[in-house]
Amino acid sequence: MSLVASSWISLSNTYQGMILRLGQLQEKRAELRKEMDRHELAILTAAQLNNSNQISRKLADESIGVSRRPRPIPSLGRATHKK
Template sequence: MANGFILLEVLVAMSLVASSWVGLSNTYQGMILRLSQLQEKRAELRKEMDRHELDILTAAQLNHSNQISRKLADESIGMSRRSRPISSLGRTTHKK
């Protein structure tokens, strides 16, 4: 017998290497596709979270400005509530 590989062994080895190369490249391409899709979803989620946070901030600012305008409307001629006389309407409270 001759020392070396026969043609059939070389062809089998080459087909194994080629098929594993094709399989790995398909897997790699699939992973890259999924990664890019996930990155797009993450970017959309971040945008949505930013919009939501801005909506909350805007609502809080509107609520705060409404509270300030209510305070100003409650105060007559610059007199705060604390310095206004409290009308008891004839009722007295006794603590025992």
């Protein structure tokens, strides 16, 4: 009877230790997932800001109605050759 009782106590202690470690591991995994989510959101936000900054830089460089061509555009109504 004492052998069964001591076995039962040791097994219950082992089981409690395993359950405690399992709970700690689950908490660590949840924290890691939260940290990964925060990191991914930070990367996404940085990429979106970078993309919007590039677009706004392009818009800031270009005046409305002004071409960025290195040479002027000949008007459609004028003759291009002088006689």
